[in-house]
Amino acid sequence: MVKPPRRPSGPSTGGLPDKETLLRFLREAGEADKSDLARAFGLKGAERRALREMLRELEAEGKLGKRGRKGFSEAGSLPPVGVVDVVEKDIDGEMYVRLVEAAADAPRAILIPDKSGKTGPAPGMGDRLLVKFERGNEGWEARVVKKLDAGNSRILGVIRKSNRETRVEPVDRRSKDLLFIPPLLAEDLRDGDLVLAAAEKSEHRHGPKRGKILEVIGKEDDPRAASLIAIYAHGVPTGFSEAVEKEAENQDLPTLKGRDDLRDIPFVTIDPADARDHDDAVFAQRDEDEKNPGGWIVWVAIADVAAYVRPGTALDREARAKGNSTYFPDRVEPMLPERLSNGLCSLKEGENRATLAVRMVFDKEGKKTGHKFHRGLMRSHAKLSYEQAQAAIDGVENGGGTDDATGPIMDTILYPLWNAYHTMLKGREKRSPLQIESAERRILMGKDGGIAAIVPRKSLEAHRLIEEMMIQANVCAAETLEQKKVPLIYRVHEAPSQEKIFNLADFLTTIAMPWNKGEPATTKRFNKLLDQTRDGPHADVVNEVVLRSQMQAVYSPDNVGHFGLHLDRYAHFTSPIRRYSDLIVHRGLIRALKLGSDGLTDKEIAELQAIAEQVTQTERRSMAAERDAMDRYVAAFLEDRVGATFDGRITGVTRFGLFVRLEETGADGLVPVSSLGDEYFTHDDRAHALVGERSGQRYTLGRAVQVKLKEATPVTGGLLFEMLSDPEPRDPNAPRPRYGVRARDRGPGGNGPPKRGSGRPGGPKPRNDGRGGGKPSGGLKGVRKGKRK
Known part of the structure; x- marks a missing residue:
């Protein structure tokens, strides 16, 4: 809690302030709790009770907002100092933060660097920071004081040993916390060990921090180090308890009792070539109903995970805690034990498997006209990869061809699937979902565990076929549960703000x-x-x-539709092996359609909001871990090419510098603003550019550039570039920048040119004192008005 200022001067009646005086006090203090306010105004007894009532009234009137567990602030304002999370990134890559503990009225603030001009990697999404808040010309600004550990005192780091000391260097490139390990505790440690460590409490606030080793988890040069670091850094759960493994081993394949026999339907699985689990299978055939000429019947069969993972069991509790599987280039941390994920719940070729399947009917225009769910027993007739199926459809004349698996099923299975998909495409095109094409990269691992190559991820029609059939199955699940009035977890995606x-x-x-x-x-x-x-x-x-x-898609029991897919109702149903949200939807269908006794329970219905929030959080945790691992693998791949020149494109323009993505590998790295030249570069948020204050020359978002790789640090995943391309010339239509003397960036007396590095973020704020100050023209931030050059 920030210490409140002295009681404001001015008249006061009987100690208890009126509402305006109280609001003025909070405006000056920034934040205070009831005890602070009572002390500041000298209130006791009945006056304290009156103060509490006044605070309740002001909060009900929308004039106060909660800050932390006990604090108050004027609505729409922020305290002088606060703990925040980085919650959003805009088009330029600028970061926005929100207070960790605050009511909905607390505004977000744009993140700006500290005033010291220190360079270093920019904060990232999800980071927790200590910041100072200031009102800027265009809203609230949050100036970084330091990065905080998000409620976890553990440090993941690498042991560095010298003759005189042993220290732990954090693998998080945004952290500067070093721990020193006492000699007696460091005897068994080796240089390059990956460790979990914790800082020990000390009576001294300054000086090196002492630490202790909690666990040695691997070696820095282990090819799997990138995944290990990501797993531990983000707290991704690993392995399974003995009780869970025992429950999984004791499961048996369900019989036909209470199930439809779907084994004669020639389902096929189409997955990545290296997939170990297969949770969906498809089949299509012409609709013989004369009322639906040109129509198609499409089946989607999904592994019946609910038959094995029942509410209240150890399996269920651990699956819910994990939330989802997490995928790395070299490993998977599954949501379910291998006995299920790669065994009983995997739709293996030629083996009986329990399924929850949906039969969908489409007319000749690709509109879904009906559907029905079946809980049954199925048998996959073929296991195909995307590339295998696509090659068979393309034919020899297009560089493909059939093989022993695809040749016998072309007429009976593959051609009908593709013809049904092309009919479904008509409906998709009318719906017009968002068609973003992102250039994803794939890391290929070598036999030695190292990186063999980084290649573009191919987008095949086979991928889109499976995607569209899964989307339609998900729609069917949401429609059925709504119709039967059974609560569910939707996958929602709001329209852009x-x-x-x-x-x-x-x-x-x-x-x-x-x-x-x-x-x-x-x-x-x-x-x-x-x-x-x-x-x-x-x-x-x-x-x-x-x-x-x-906006980011989330899970929610409240439906707002899915903007990106342009669908009114949508739920995840097709991947219960790897997503707990889908398992909940399966249980809902079992309850709604009376397909068994293992459906959604009343207790789960009461907890749907909490479950939705949790699986949203675990999904983001996995995404962050997967992204961090990719960054570290890419840095390891490029480590031997430090000094090399690359073609790239500017994908982010921020106060911190330019983010550049390399064309060859898709790797992202930073060109610090302080390295761009001798003049002061400012961020023009409207032009999405860094603009030279004197020359007006610009580096703009989207521009193709050449950069030199200066640093590649595998243990942190950091890439640092040097800009080789010259800036673009001044925009002739842009206002000429105005600038004044930067005394603190010049020599003694304010004379001479700016010091090297004055282009660092965190320069002087615009003046607004009536002497030629105010908001800079042209949307330039951090530029003072002065004489034209």
């Missing part, structure tokens, strides 16, 4: 693309934009900024 749309429109003006801010955002509008730029020089960056303009 007005602020995100305005930011997108501002960016598009920089590449001469029109976008009317007044028109509502629709997927058709986005797709038209993507089509217009698809074959041009701005295709990649337009894809990137459209993606950044979208």
Whole structure:
């Protein structure tokens, strides 16, 4: 709690302040709790009770907001100092933060660097920071004081030994916390050991921190180190308890009792070539109903995980805690034990498997006209990879061809699947879901555990076929549960906020693309934009900024639709082996359709909100861990190429510097703003550019550039680049920047040119003192008005 200022001067009646005086006090203090307020105004007894009532009234009137567990602040304001989480990134890559403990009225704030000019990696999404809040010209600003450990005192680091000391260097590239290990505790440690460590309490606030080793988890040069670091750094649960393993081993394959026999339907699985589990299978055939000419019947069969993972069991508790499986280039941390995920719940070729399947009917225009769920026993007739199925459909004339698996099933299975999909495409095109094309990369691991190559991930029609059939099955699940009035967890995706749309429109003006801010955002509008730029020089960056303009999809028992897929109702049903949300939907269907006694329980229905929030959190935890592991693998792959020159594209423009993505590998790294030259570069958020204060030359979002790799640090995943491309010339239509003397950046007396590195973030704020100050022209931040050059 921030210590409140002295009681404001001025008249006061009987000690108890009136509401305006109380609000003025909080405005000056920034934040205070009831005890602070009572002490400041000298209140006791009945006056304290009156103060509590006044606070309740002000809160009900919307004039106060909660800050922390006991604190109050004027609504819409922020305290001088606070603990925040990085919660959002805009089109330029600028970060926004929110107070960790605050009511809904607490505004977000844009993150800006500390005033010291220190460089280093920018904070990332999900980081917890201590910041100082200030009101800027365009809203609240949060200036970084330091990065905090998000409630966890453990440090994941690498042992560094010298003749005189042993220290733990954190693997988080944003952390500067070093721990020193006493000699007696360091005898068995080796240089390069990956360890979990904790700081020991000390009576001294300054000086090196002493630590203790909690666990040695591996070696820095282990090819699997990237995944291990990501797992421990993000707290991804690993392994299974003895009780869970025992429950899994004791499961038996269900019989036909209470199930439909679907074993004669020639389902096939189509998955990645290296997939170990197969939780979905498909089949399609012409609809023989004369009332549906040109129509198709499409079956989607999903592993019946609910038959094995029942509510209240150890299996269920651990699956819920994990939330989902987490995938790394070299390993998987599964949600379920191997006995289930790679055994009884995997739809293996030629083996009986329990399934919850949906039979869908489509007309000749691709519109779904009906569906029905079946709990049954099925048998996969073929196991195919995406590449295998695509090659068979492409044929020899298009560089493909059949093999022993695909040849015998072309007419009976594969051609009908593709023909049904092309019919379904008509409905998809009318629906017009968002068509973002992101250039994903795939890491290929060598036999020695190292990285063999980083290659673009191919997008095949076979991928899109399976995706569309799974989407339609998910829609069926949501529709059925709504119809039967059984609560469910939806997968929801809200439309972009007005602020995100305005930011997108501002960016598009920089590449001469029109976008009317007044028109509502629709997927058709986005797709038209993507089509217009698809074959041009701005295709990649337009894809990137459209993606950044979208909200994050979440799980929720309250339905707001799915904007990206342009669907009114949508639930995840097709991957219960690896997502707990899908298992909940399966149980809901079993309850709704009276398909067994292992359906959704009343207790689970009461907890749906908590479950939805938890699986959203575990999904984001896994995404962050997977992304961090990828960064570390890429850094390890590029470590031998430090000093090499690469072609890339600017994908982020922030106060911290330029984020550049390499064309060859898709790797992302930072060009610090302090390395761009001798002049002061400012961030023009409207032009999405870093602009030289004197020259007006610019580095703009989306521009193709050449960079030199200066540093690649595998243990942290950090890449640092040097810009080799010259900036673009001054925009002739932009206002000429105004600047004044930067005394603190010059020599004694304020004379001479700026010091080297004055382009670092955190420069002087715009003046607003009536002497030529105020908001800078042209949207430039951090630039004082002065004489024209």
